[in-house]
Amino acid sequence: MALKNTIKVQRAIHNLTQAELAERIGVSRQTINAIEANKYVPSTLLALRMAKVFNVSVEDFFQLDEDVNSTKN
Amino acid sequence: MFNKFQIDRKYARIGWIMLIPALILGLLHMYSELEPGFLDAKVFALLNDDLSIFSGKDSKTIGVISNNIFDELLAIFIVVGSLLIVLAKEEVEDEYILQLRQESMFWALITHSILLLFTIIFVYGMTFLNIMVFNLFMPLLLFIGRFRYVLYKASKV
Numbered sequence: 001m002a003l004k005n006t007i008k009v010q011r012a013i014h015n016l017t018q019a020e021l022a023e024r025i026g027v028s029r030q031t032i033n034a035i036e037a038n039k040y041v042p043s044t045l046l047a048l049r050m051a052k053v054f055n056v057s058v059e060d061f062f063q064l065d066e067d068v069n070s071t072k073n
Numbered sequence: 074m075f076n077k078f079q080i081d082r083k084y085a086r087i088g089w090i091m092l093i094p095a096l097i098l099g100l101l102h103m104y105s106e107l108e109p110g111f112l113d114a115k116v117f118a119l120l121n122d123d124l125s126i127f128s129g130k131d132s133k134t135i136g137v138i139s140n141n142i143f144d145e146l147l148a149i150f151i152v153v154g155s156l157l158i159v160l161a162k163e164e165v166e167d168e169y170i171l172q173l174r175q176e177s178m179f180w181a182l183i184t185h186s187i188l189l190l191f192t193i194i195f196v197y198g199m200t201f202l203n204i205m206v207f208n209l210f211m212p213l214l215l216f217i218g219r220f221r222y223v224l225y226k227a228s229k230v
Contacts, residue, residue, distance in 0.1 A: 028164070033227065042168070
């Protein structure tokens with residue numbers, strides 16, 4: 001998965017647990033957990049909702065992982 | 074892909090109440106020929122092959138026949154119960170949960186196909202027919218099992 005994220009850091013900055021963030025953007029806690037673990041790539045809609053909660057842009061917590069061959073999905 | 078068919082969460086409980094007893098009674102029925110007498114009934118049959126050689130007269134006709142409806146009821150309860158569980162929404166039904174559903178569905182279809190092929194190639198005679206009865210319900214049951222398992226795994230972390 002050529003996507004890395006710093007959602008955990010953003011959560012720490014805003015002092016939010018996985019469950020609290022999940023509730024704020026209307027998903028299950030499992031979803032936040034899967035996204036943080038890079039097991040699931042969220043929809044654009046969900047990413048933008050997270051950005052709104054963190055008050056930053058999506059690129060601030062989602063980046064392409066350049067180390068990994070990006071064509072490999 | 075699932076959302077438009079999904080139903081309220083409360084139906085899952087009704088589904089389990091239908092499915093579990095029907096599965097237990099179904100196994101009892103298969104292994105002990107359990108057939109409550111009060112369920113002997115006249116039913117409308119579109120097609121009927123009388124398996125008994127001594128009474129094989131009015132087979133394959135549209136008409137009313139005598140039959141114990143215990144196994145029919147059990148099968149209906151298993152199918153409808155499973156379907157209610159499959160279609161009922163989770164507490165928070167979001168895009169990740171839908172992806173887990175999709176993955177579980179493919180897993181169930183592939184596993185079912187493998188079981189089917191195994192049965193076709195290696196099992197013969199009456200046992201083949203008995204196992205095919207189980208195979209009928211496998212796609213729904215395998216999906217439920219797999220989906221509950223991945224949900225459990227996802228919530229444990």
